[in-house]
Amino acid sequence: MIEANNPNLTSWLEVPSNHDFPIQNIPFGIFSTSELSARTGVAIGGYVIDLSALYKTGLLSDLPFEEVDFTSNTLNSIINRGKSATTSLRNRLSELLNSETPDLRDSDSFRSKCVIDMSSVTMHMPIHVGDYTDCYSSEDHARNVGKMFRDPENALLPNWKHMPVAYHGRASSIVVSGTPIRRPNGQLKPSETEPPIYGPSRLLDFELEMAFITHPGKPLGNPISTSEADDYIFGMVLFNDWSARDIQKWEYVPLGPFLGKNFASSISPWIVTLDALEPYRVSGPNQTPQVLPYLEYEGAAHYDIDLEVEISTPEGESKVVCNSNFKHMYWNMRQQLAHHTVNGCNIRGGDMIASGTISGPEEGSFGSMLEISWKGTKPLSMPDGTERRFINDGDTVTMRGSQTSDSKVRIGFGEVSGKLLPAL
Numbered sequence: 001m002i003e004a005n006n007p008n009l010t011s012w013l014e015v016p017s018n019h020d021f022p023i024q025n026i027p028f029g030i031f032s033t034s035e036l037s038a039r040t041g042v043a044i045g046g047y048v049i050d051l052s053a054l055y056k057t058g059l060l061s062d063l064p065f066e067e068v069d070f071t072s073n074t075l076n077s078i079i080n081r082g083k084s085a086t087t088s089l090r091n092r093l094s095e096l097l098n099s100e101t102p103d104l105r106d107s108d109s110f111r112s113k114c115v116i117d118m119s120s121v122t123m124h125m126p127i128h129v130g131d132y133t134d135c136y137s138s139e140d141h142a143r144n145v146g147k148m149f150r151d152p153e154n155a156l157l158p159n160w161k162h163m164p165v166a167y168h169g170r171a172s173s174i175v176v177s178g179t180p181i182r183r184p185n186g187q188l189k190p191s192e193t194e195p196p197i198y199g200p201s202r203l204l205d206f207e208l209e210m211a212f213i214t215h216p217g218k219p220l221g222n223p224i225s226t227s228e229a230d231d232y233i234f235g236m237v238l239f240n241d242w243s244a245r246d247i248q249k250w251e252y253v254p255l256g257p258f259l260g261k262n263f264a265s266s267i268s269p270w271i272v273t274l275d276a277l278e279p280y281r282v283s284g285p286n287q288t289p290q291v292l293p294y295l296e297y298e299g300a301a302h303y304d305i306d307l308e309v310e311i312s313t314p315e316g317e318s319k320v321v322c323n324s325n326f327k328h329m330y331w332n333m334r335q336q337l338a339h340h341t342v343n344g345c346n347i348r349g350g351d352m353i354a355s356g357t358i359s360g361p362e363e364g365s366f367g368s369m370l371e372i373s374w375k376g377t378k379p380l381s382m383p384d385g386t387e388r389r390f391i392n393d394g395d396t397v398t399m400r401g402s403q404t405s406d407s408k409v410r411i412g413f414g415e416v417s418g419k420l421l422p423a424l
Contacts, residue, residue, distance in 0.1 A: 004094035005279055007407030011097045012105040015045035020402055020412025026093050027270035028075055031121040038073035038124050043270055046118045053113040059103055063088055074128045080349040083215050083231045087275055123269035127350040129171040134354045136165040137331035141359035144371045164331040164339045170262035176269050177416040183423040184263040186247040200423035201244035204391045208309050208367035210326055211239040211354040212333050217347035224341045226297035229334040238268040238399050238416040239354045268416040280304045280403050282327050294342055301332040307401045314394030317384040324358050324365045393422045
């Protein structure tokens with residue numbers, strides 16, 4: 001069997017060097033064209049492979065899937081088949097796209113039905129998100145927030161280094177890249193001495209995050225351990241957790257995020273499988289104090305993924321405002337999933353768990369405007385001479401993520417982008 005992560009694999013489809021989607025990646029998504037309804041596809045180079053058409057060739061018929069899995073307008077039915085099934089599917093696709101495999105390569109009929117130029121497709125939400133949880137797992141981000149709003153000498157709350165802190169968010173307002181975002185209205189309290197007012201958020205922010213999508217978990221009441229977690233994670237996307245900081249500040253006590261967070265979150269359209277990210281595992285930070293036994297794990301459980309955030313003005317002037325890395329996280333995905341389920345909470349196929357803002361240890365790697373502008377006290381200069389303390393109407397925020405291995409294989413996520421529209 002072909003090893004799908006083999007850095008020496010090449011495809012009979014032309015893939016430019018340094019492309020996000022080489023044969024070693026094969027991310028999954030939902031696409032449509034002017035002639036085809038929304039359905040399952042995978043990306044390789046500048047092409048999309050129509051898995052519905054591929055299934056009809058018979059080349060996937062011995063795998064644990066049915067045609068309906070590939071004609072569905074979400075990936076949930078594929079994800080619900082479980083980890084072994086999706087791994088076998090990715091391995092088969094790697095084999096079929098390999099330059100040495102003739103089945104698709106030498107069949108004009110098969111290729112004409114299955115291979116679509118990516119420039120002609122429209123991407124859709126890849127999954128129906130049943131439940132969504134947002135974590136708060138970057139120590140640098142948590143420290144920065146604590147320094148700004150609490151005691152700089154005791155920036156982290158007492159529980160922060162003992163468990164992955166999180167809250168349950170709104171699944172229905174998660175949208176695919178390219179969907180415009182409307183500035184939210186809500187209650188604001190600009191003055192400590194005056195009553196609250198109603199109006200558009202004045203402090204609209206992005207949060208650089210990544211999110212993982214789950215396979216079906218165990219029955220209600222049964223936790224998932226850190227050693228089992230990989231078997232319940234399908235893959236990852238880039239995630240922009242849009243945040244209205246002024247609405248959030250006023251509502252936050254006593255129960256935490258609500259209207260300041262639930263108006264929109266944006267994700268990249270292609271899900272990169274955990275299998276494809278295997279070569280990019282790295283060790284995480286030394287966790288002190290010692291975590292409780294259910295949060296202990298063995299091996300490298302963090303991922304080395306370079307991340308960047310770019311802001312574009314309405315006139316098209318752009319600036320990269322953040323360069324960070326997913327490896328900066330204090331709590332990893334195994335621990336997040338183990339903590340999420342330790343009380344018996346059940347997860348379902350297509351649930352989404354986001355990382356929380358991913359900030360690095362120094363300026364230039366901060367993953368939100370709250371930190372970049374330090375609560376608005378250090379405005380950011382844009383190429384057109386304007387300044388940004390937070391996001392302006394008409395601005396477009398774009399996030400990208402990728403990594404190149406020692407063998408020069410680049411695995412990427414594409415991008416997640418959203419333009420901010422004025423409040424209604």
